[in-house]
Amino acid sequence: MLSDEKITKSLNLKKELCSCPLVNTNEALKSLESGQVLEVITDHPPAAKELIPRFCEFQHCPVSVVEDAGLWRILIKKEMGPSLPETTELRLELKDISKGFTSTDSKLDVLRGLNIAVRPGEFICLVGPSGCGKSTLLNLIAGLETPESGDICVDGRPIKGPGSDRVVIFQERALFPWLNVLKNVEFGLKIKRVDKKERRERARDLLRMVHLSRFENSYIHELSGGMKQRVALARALAMEPKILLMDEPFTALDAQTRHLLHLELQEIWLATGKTIIFVTHNVREAVSLADRVIIMSARPARIKKEYQIDLTRPRRDGDRVVSQVTEQIMTELKSEIDKVAREELYGEA
Amino acid sequence: MEKLSKYSKYIKPVIFLILVVLMWQAALKLGHYKEYLYPSPGSVLKSLSEGFADGTFARGIAMSLKRILIGFGFSIVVGTLLGFLIGRVKLLEETVGFLVLGLQALPSICWLPIAILWFGLSERAVIFVVIMGALLSITIATTDGVKNIAPVYLRAAKTMGAKGWRLYLDVLAPAALPAIISGSKLGWSFAWRSLMAGELLFITGGGLGFLLQSGREMNDMSRVMAVMAVIIIIGLVVDRAVFAPLETKIRRRWGLA
Numbered sequence: 001m002l003s004d005e006k007i008t009k010s011l012n013l014k015k016e017l018c019s020c021p022l023v024n025t026n027e028a029l030k031s032l033e034s035g036q037v038l039e040v041i042t043d044h045p046p047a048a049k050e051l052i053p054r055f056c057e058f059q060h061c062p063v064s065v066v067e068d069a070g071l072w073r074i075l076i077k078k079e080m081g082p083s084l085p086e087t088t089e090l091r092l093e094l095k096d097i098s099k100g101f102t103s104t105d106s107k108l109d110v111l112r113g114l115n116i117a118v119r120p121g122e123f124i125c126l127v128g129p130s131g132c133g134k135s136t137l138l139n140l141i142a143g144l145e146t147p148e149s150g151d152i153c154v155d156g157r158p159i160k161g162p163g164s165d166r167v168v169i170f171q172e173r174a175l176f177p178w179l180n181v182l183k184n185v186e187f188g189l190k191i192k193r194v195d196k197k198e199r200r201e202r203a204r205d206l207l208r209m210v211h212l213s214r215f216e217n218s219y220i221h222e223l224s225g226g227m228k229q230r231v232a233l234a235r236a237l238a239m240e241p242k243i244l245l246m247d248e249p250f251t252a253l254d255a256q257t258r259h260l261l262h263l264e265l266q267e268i269w270l271a272t273g274k275t276i277i278f279v280t281h282n283v284r285e286a287v288s289l290a291d292r293v294i295i296m297s298a299r300p301a302r303i304k305k306e307y308q309i310d311l312t313r314p315r316r317d318g319d320r321v322v323s324q325v326t327e328q329i330m331t332e333l334k335s336e337i338d339k340v341a342r343e344e345l346y347g348e349a
Numbered sequence: 350m351e352k353l354s355k356y357s358k359y360i361k362p363v364i365f366l367i368l369v370v371l372m373w374q375a376a377l378k379l380g381h382y383k384e385y386l387y388p389s390p391g392s393v394l395k396s397l398s399e400g401f402a403d404g405t406f407a408r409g410i411a412m413s414l415k416r417i418l419i420g421f422g423f424s425i426v427v428g429t430l431l432g433f434l435i436g437r438v439k440l441l442e443e444t445v446g447f448l449v450l451g452l453q454a455l456p457s458i459c460w461l462p463i464a465i466l467w468f469g470l471s472e473r474a475v476i477f478v479v480i481m482g483a484l485l486s487i488t489i490a491t492t493d494g495v496k497n498i499a500p501v502y503l504r505a506a507k508t509m510g511a512k513g514w515r516l517y518l519d520v521l522a523p524a525a526l527p528a529i530i531s532g533s534k535l536g537w538s539f540a541w542r543s544l545m546a547g548e549l550l551f552i553t554g555g556g557l558g559f560l561l562q563s564g565r566e567m568n569d570m571s572r573v574m575a576v577m578a579v580i581i582i583i584g585l586v587v588d589r590a591v592f593a594p595l596e597t598k599i600r601r602r603w604g605l606a
C-alpha cells in the first residue's frame with residue numbers, strides 16, 4: 001500500500017473533465033522523478049478498475065486503488081531503474097528495402113534503399129506525397145508483398161509472409177459484412193483455433209475497450225464509419241499483434257469522428273503498449289498522434305526527414321505548438337508534392 | 350400505415366389487370382369470335398377450378414416442381430463449384446470458362462435432341478435440358494462474383510492468418526454469395542423456361558408443359574390458357590417471393606445496395 005504523505009502531484013480526472021484518462025496519467029507520470037507518487041482522482045469506473053491498473057502493471061509502476069462514494073483515488077509510484085531498462089532492442093527493422101512494379105511498358109521504382117528502425121512501443125507516423133509508396137511499405141511489413149531486395153526483421157527475426165504479429169487496419173470496407181460485429185472480432189481467433197468460449201470472452205473484452213459492447217450483434221452495414229473503424233481496431237487487437245499497421249484508417253471519416261478516434265487510439269496504445277506504424281497523408285494527424293513522424297520523398301521513396309514529436313498529450317487540434325510543427329513539416333513536404341505534381345502534369349522526371 | 354404502403358404498390362397493376370379482363374370480355378361480346386378459339390375469362394376461370402378440383406393441375410405442378418428441383422438443385426451445387434474453380438484458376442478460366450461462355454449462347458432447348466438420343470424419352474432427358482438451362486448462368490455469375498471480390502477482404506483475412514481452404518470457406522464463399530444468389534435467380538428463370546419447353550416437346554410424362562400440349566390436342570383453348578396462367582404464377586411467385594427478397598436482403602447486408 002502506498003502512503004499519502006509522499007504525494008508529489010495530484011491529477012483530477014473526473015469524467016466531464018477528461019475523455020482520455022490514460023493519456024493524462026501518462027503525461028503526469030512522465031514529469032515525475034523515480035520514487036515520487038502520483039495521485040489520480042476519477043469517477044470513471046473503467047479507468048479506475050481496468051485501464052489505469054493495467055497501464056501501471058505494463059509500466060512496472062506499483063499502484064493502489066481506493067474507492068470512496070463513487071470516486072476512486074489511485075496512487076501510482078513512479079518506478080524507473082532496473083525494472084524498466086532503456087531497451088536497445090528493435091521491434092521492427094527495415095534494412096535497405098527496394099521495391100518496384102513492372103507494367104507492360106515500364107518499370108516503376110516505388111521504394112529504393114529504405115531503412116527504418118522502430119523501438120518497441122513506439123508510435124510512428126509515415127507521411128509522404130500521394131503515390132509515394134507508403135501503402136506499399138505497409139504491405140511489405142505486413143508480408144502481403146515481398147521486397148525486391150532488403151530485409152524486414154521483427155524482434156531480430158526476418159519475416160516470412162503474413163503473420164499475426166503484424167496486423168493491418170485498412171482504410172475502409174475491410175470488415176466482413178456477412179458476420180456480425182462480435183464474429184468479425186473473433187475471426188482471427190477462429191483462424192488461430194482459439195476455443196469458442198475463450199475467443200468470445202476476448203472479443204467482448206475488446207469491444208468494451210472500443211466502447212461498442214452494445215453493438216456486438218449488429219451487422220456492419222448498420223454501423224457508422226467511426227464505429228466500423230473501432231471494430232476494425234478491436235479485430236486487429238484480438239490477434240494480439242506486436243505491431244499494428246494502420247493504412248490511412250481515419251481518412252474517410254469526418255473531422256469530429258476522426259478527433260474522437262485519435263483520442264481513443266492513444267488510449268488503446270497506452271493500455272496495450274503496441275508498436276504502431278500509422279500511414280497518413282494528413283500531416284496534422286501525424287503530428288497529433290506520433291512519437292516520431294517520418295517523411296518520405298516522392299517516388300522512388302526514401303526517408304527524407306524525421307521529426308521527434310515530444311509534445312504533451314492529448315494534443316489538441318487547435319494547439320499552437322501542434323500547428324507550428326505541422327506547418328514546419330508541411331514546408332518540408334511541399335517540395336516533394338511539387339515534384340509529384342510536375343511529374344504527373346507535365347511528365348517531367 | 351406501414352401495412353398499407355406495403356400493398357399500395359400493387360393497387361395500380363391490379364386495377365390495370367381487371368381492366369384488361371373487362372376489355373377482353375367486352376371484345377368477345379362486341380365481335381363475333383369463335384368460342385373454341387377465343388374463350389371468355391369466365392370459361393378460363395372455370396377450366397382453372399376444374400383442373401384443380403380433379404387433381405390434374407396438382408399432379409402436373411408436382412411433376413414439374415420435382416423435375417426442376419432436381420435439375421436446379423444439381424445446377425446450383427455444380428455451377429457454384431465450377432464457377433469457383435474457373436474464377437480462381439487462370440488455366441481453367443482460359444479453357445473451361447471460354448467454353449461455358451460459348452455454350453451459354455445456345456438456347457437450352459437445343460439440347461433436347463441430344464438428350465433424347467442419349468437418355469431416350471426418359472425423365473433424365475428433360476432434367477438434362479433443365480440443367481443445361483440453369484448450370485451455365487449460375488457458373489458464369491459465380492465466376493464473376495469470385496473475380497470481383499474486393500481485394501481488401503482477402504488481404505484482411507491473410508493478415509489475420511487465413512489461408513488455404515479456410516480462405517475459401519470463410520472469406521471467398523461468403524464474399525461471393527450476392528453474385529451466387531443473383532446467378533441462381535437468373536438460373537431459376539432459365540430452368541423454368543427450359544423445363545416448360547422440354548415438357549412441351551417431350552411427348553410423355555406429365556408436367557405442366559404436357560398439360561398445355563394435351564389441351565391443344567383436345568382443342569380445349571380455355572384449358573390451354575388456364576395452364577399458361579398456372580405456369581406464369583409459379584414462375585413469378587418463386588422469383589418474387591423467394592429470390593427477390595433474399596437478393597435484396599443479402600445485397601443490403603453486403604453493402605452493395
